[in-house]
Amino acid sequence: MRAYRVVGQRVARIDAREKVTGHALYADDVILPGMLYGKVIRSPHAHARIVHIDAGAALRRRGVKAVVTGRDFPDVKFGFTKPTQDRRALPIDKVRYIGEGVAAVAATDKDLAAEAADLVRIDYEELPAVFDPEEAMKPGAPRLHEHAENNVSAICRFNFGDIEEAFRVADHVREDSFSTQAIMHGYLEPFAIVARYEVVTDRATLWAAKQSPYIIYRNLARGLGMKPSQLRIIQPHVGGGFGGKHEPFDLDFSAVMLSKMTGKPVKITCDMEEVFLSAYRRHPMRIRLAVAARRDGTLLGYRCRLIADGGAYAGVGHMSIYLAGAFLSLPFKVPNLRYDADRVYTNKPFSGALRGHGIPQMRFAAESQLDALGRDLGLDPLDIRMRNRVRQGDKLANGFVVTSCGLTESLELAAEAVDWTHTHGTLRRRGAKVRGIGLGCGSLSSGSRMGGHDASTAVIRVHEDGKVHLLHGSPDVGQGSNTVLAQILAEELGLTMDDIQTTLQDSDFLIFDPGTYGSRVTFTTGAAVRTAAAEIRRQLFEAVSKEIECAPGDLICKEGRIVVRGNEDRGVSFLHGVRLCYYKETKPLMAHGSATPAEFTAHFGDPKQLTSGYGNLSGSYSFTTQGSEVEVDLETGEISVLHFASAHDCGYPINPTLVEGQLDGSVAGGLGQALFENLETVDGLLLTPNFTDYGLPTSMESPQRSEHFHIETDDQFGPYGAKESGEGTQISTLPSIVNAIYDATGIWFRHLPITPDKVVKALQETYGANYLDHPFFNDPAARRRSGGADGRGNGRSRREERA
Amino acid sequence: MTPAGDGIERAPEAPLTLRVNGEEHTLAVRGHDTLLTVIRERLLLTGTKAGCTNGDCGLCTVLVDGEAMYACLMFAARCGGRDITTIEGLARGAVLHPLQEAWIQAGATQCGICTPGMILTAKAFLERVPRPSEVQVREAISGTLCRCTGYMKIIEAILLAANSGAPQPAPAAASGH
Structure with missing residues (x-):
């Protein structure tokens, strides 16, 4: 049982009072x-x-x-x-x-x-301009940059295991095409x-x-x-940042x-x-994905061709297509992978990082295809996920190492939350509305080694009055990292949140820090805070041990005091300890600590490594399963989300309220991409230049019910066992919604967003003009027989092929 | 256009008295100055945020005679004599308004940029509908966007504030939902 006093608690944000009173200063307020x-x-x-x-x-x-x-x-x-x-x-x-x-x-x-x-x-x-990435790659297409022949700005060519052999021995293969749209970050x-x-x-x-x-x-x-x-x-x-x-x-x-x-x-x-x-936006991606599997659903290999619309400049786009390929397997174990990706210049604003960075597009494809594979093989979506899930200690084909993993629990919890066993595959229609449930999983790195200076540094100064001041280089863009870092510091020094102050970043007072991206702050900067706090303790204990005549190693910080372990009556107040440092030792009480992901991850500042794709991206990976329940209005094609259940392994939630805020925000973003949002252009001209036309979800579109399950796996590297929690759940949202829509309608949408017009058109094409009367929406038995319409398409089993 | 003292041609200005957070301000405004411009750039009350400045996001919401309004869509010249409340007018020194306390407790603020407008929207709403249902809360805040929270903890905060107030029966108009 953990005995933390500040860490793990739902403490209020350290900046909350400033923000609710309008005192927080933003750039435009200066x-x-x-x-x-x-x-x-x-x-x-x-x-x-x-x-x-x-x-x-x-x-x-x-x-x-x-x-x-x-x-x-x-x-x-x-x-x-x-x-x-x-x-x-x-x-x-x-x-x-x-x-x-x-x-x-x-x-x-x-x-x-x-x-x-x-x-x-x-x-x-x-x-002459070019707007379509595949057109842009053709010989003779208008060239955007002199250095880029065929307008290709970056490539990935991954080849792990033996992909030819995987497809040769597979009982079943299928190949599907997907596309995703450009979306914006949506910072207000x-x-x-x-x-x-x-x-x-x-x-x-x-x-x-x-x-x-x-x-x-x-x-x-x-x-x-x-x-x-x-x-x-x-x-x-x-x-708001969201990578933008x-x-x-x-x-x-x-x-x-x-x-x-x-x-x-x-x-x-x-x-x-x-x-x-x-502004830069999320890469639209065209994905052609072939999967090879055994009859029992075991995934043997993926062969993927991806073309990303990079827009006019490179940005961090090489990283984006790398990430899409790097997460071709995780959260599942797939031994053989072949990934060929091109990121292409077009005459549109450039594409870059956005919450989940390149991964949501790929997982939308892979995990909705996983359901289709299950249908081909007569396997339940939950079972096929259980069969292929990664576990702690797994090493993946691309070199990823899974140090902690709560995926099994997350699958069980999310499935239970949507009553998977009794509900999936059943006909639930009321009037023109049908309901369906779907599952989607996801995983994300907890920070990564990007190249260049990559360490996080925390500087702690203790004031003469006993208040502790924290400076670090990773901006809190709303996710609450300053609060989490302050909690860590309070815990380490046996203090309360009231004893901790932070100041926003100022480069004249800080050591360079890569900043806030890739879900690295709690993981890396949190580790730096712990290191710095340990040094503060060392200085304090040295001063106090002289005063009360004990060994410095016997002292601990506890509840605002510095006391002898096992004899807690013996000691001094924290403030007294601070004063001993200042007045008796005449030394300022300050320290710095650094942490870097360099020790255990590959180096991705190197373009060659991004291209070939082998190496462990991060010290730890988070895992999520999301259960979604949707309701589709068959008459209007409108889709509402009734219920999101996110079961997330963030290692250990240092502040559960903040983690929930991250989960809610991530899934709302995923919901927007699945159903509404689109930076739609014609000849490079944006047709949706405001939030209403663009489709940023309002409170009316957000899920009617949102549930969170925190899974604790106590990661060995993260501070207090904590891992990523800022963006991973945006990955699971797309497939869980798409799969839920399939459960409701028997239609598998492979091109985002799934707007009402597309839904009605697909219903008509699949079930005819009188689709409301179709047995699929009227006869519970019809569902079990058909297994749905659109999803069956092109899967072929080895046996069929031979026959 | 009339040249001002600095020799720059600008639209003519007219005097206006605005009552903001209980304090009267007399200033000269131009016909096209919005209430948002005047609040932020003349009165320097930067708690009111500027987002789309187009009636699309709700960040600039203030209370005008108790009603939640987009300050970016109101001409300042039409606000003379009306009672304007901005986020700065809610707390009494360090004592926060119950909605602000609820926001903190529920974790309803993340980046904070929508918070002032959202809190004022909620204030106007709860004064009209003191014991709302969740659906009513959703409808009430649907004119203000938030990307961080998915609205979940904002809805929670408003319900928390509504339930922490002195018990009072819901008005008939709101109970039929």
């Missing part, structure tokens, strides 16, 4: 004396040469202070790895998508900045930055809505021709350069339509 307002001018063309930019009329307008274009920046490109350095601060030669920033203005107020933006005259020469805070360049120090201070200062540092400094140490990044609160606020954007470069040109602070806040037009 106001500086003499501040100018900037506006980015965006391309109206999907692909065009920039012929000439004439800023004369804008600059003649009173109150307009400066105009910046690509030519004002050094002639350098930046990017995630060397081969993918294809972006500039602002383009100089051509634009590659509608909405790309081309120039920016600064003026004394917002209205003037908007007017000035209209006065900048940009002459373009339109170029638009991009914003305030930049102040100081000529006397030749440094710039930035307040920006970002989730990883370090990535911004490197790329921003490079694009600006400055050294990272010339930039000071002060982190305000961030209004990593990269430096046109407004960031522009604000710094405009400040440099004018000698005044410059604020640029995008409007939401600019975010819709220009």
Whole structure:
């Protein structure tokens, strides 16, 4: 039994009071004396040469202070790895998508900045554009970047085990095609930055809505021709990230350069339509997936061809397609894998990281196909999952090592929550509405080794009054990591949450940290906090042991005191211990601790490794099973989610309320992608540039009931046994909804999103115009006979083939 | 357009007296200034958040005469003499409003950007429907978006606040659900 006092408790967020009172400052809330307002001018063309930019009329307008274009920046490109350095601060030669920033203005107020933006005259020469990734790969297609032949920006070629043999010996194979749409992160805070360049120090201070200062540092400094140490990044609160606020954007470069040109602070806040037009998004993927299995459902191999629509720039897209392939197997054990992926440039905003990063698309394909495989073989979806599930200690074909695994329990809990045994496969119709349940699993890494400096560092200072201050480099973008880290610190020092303070990141006071991505913060930064806290204890114990004459090793921190283990009456208060350090030892009580995933994971900053795909991505992996119940209105095609049950193995929930918040948010995001959201473009022009047209779920679309089950597996690497909890459940949502829709309608949707028009069309095509009268929706026995309609398609068993 | 003292041509301004969080402010506004612009940029009450500024997300919701309104869609010039409450007007010093306490207890805030607008939406709603059903809560907040929480803990917080208040019968209009 665990005896923690702060860790594991549902303590309130450390920033909650600030946030509920409106006191929390976000980037757009920062106001500086003499501040100018900037506006980015965006391309109206999907692909065009920039012929000439004439800023004369804008600059003649009173109150307009400066105009910046690509030519004002050094002639350098930046990017995630060397081969993918294809972006500039602002383009100089051509634009590659509608909405790309081309120039920016600064003026004394917002209205003037908007007017000035209209006065900048940009002459373009339109170029042929390409929007479809497969078209873009064809010879003779318009080329976006000189270096990329056939517009391929990154590839993966994985080959593990013996795929030919797997398909040769299989009892059954099937092959299916899938596609996923572009979706946005959906952060409700638009991009914003305030930049102040100081000529006397030749440094710039930035307040920006970002989730990883370090990535911004490197790329921003490079694009600006400055050294990272010339930039000071002060982190305000961030209004949502979900992977979407990593990269430096046109407004960031522009604000710094405009400040440099004018000698005044410059604020640029995008409007939401600019975010819709220009922000990076989730990769749309086309997936062709062939599976080889034994008669009993044992998975023998996957052969996968994937084409990802990368948009105009590389971003971290190589990582995205790597991740899609890396999770071709997990959470199941598949010994033979062949994965060929191409990420292709097209004339659209670029694609990048988004909650689950590349994995939800692949797992949507693989796990809805798993249900179809089960139907081919007469196996229950729960049984086929149980048969192939990974277990603790498993090593996968691509080198992943599973150090802790609660998948078995999660399958059992989620299945029970939706009453799987009695409900699945039954006809449940009321009026025009039918219900169905589905399962989906998922797994995600708990941070990964990305290359470059990768350690997290925590700095702890103990004030003379006994309060403990924590500084670290991983921004809390809403997930609650500052609270979790404070809980860890309080636990380690035997204190309460009231004794802990944190300050948001400021690069002048911190050691570089990769920041907040890939579900790494609790896992890695949490470990750093523990290391730093141990050093604080060491210093305290040394001082206290002299005072009460005992060995330092006999002392423990407990309930606000420093006491002798086993003789807890003997000791001093924590505050007294602190004062001994300061006043008797005359030493400041501070420490730092670092943690890095380097010890136990492969290095994925190396493009060669991303391409070949072998290696253990992370120290630990989380596991989820999600049970979903949906209701399909057969008349309108509308789908509502009645019930989500998420059974999640995050190792150990350091704060169950925060973990539940992560699960709720993840599954809501998955629900949006499954049923509603779409950045739909025609010839590169976005048709859905606002939340309503785009389809961001409101409270009316969120599940009517949401259940959580925390599975504790006490991971050996994570602090207090904790693993990932921020994004893994978004992976299980897509297949569990798709599978539930199949259970309700007998139709397997392989192209997202599953909108009402698609549902009605599919019902008509499958069951005829009078589909409401079809036995499938009227006769309980018909379901058992048919096993559904659309899903059977192309599976063939070895025996059939021979006959 | 009229040139102001700095020689810049701007739309003409007219005097306006706004009552925000019980305090009167007299200032000159332009005809196209929204209530959101005035609250955030003139009165510097940055607790009210700007999201889409287009009536699409609900982040900028404030109370105008007790009713939840999108400040981005209201012209400031039309708010003279009306009682405006922003998130800064809810707590009394360090003593939080029951809704704010419920938000903290339920874990209903994550990134926090929707929190001010959502809390004010809930306040206006609970004053109208003190003992709501869950479905009523969902409907009431459907005009404000949240990406972090999936709305689950927000709904929980509002029900918590409703149930922690002094017991009172639900009004007839709301009980038929």
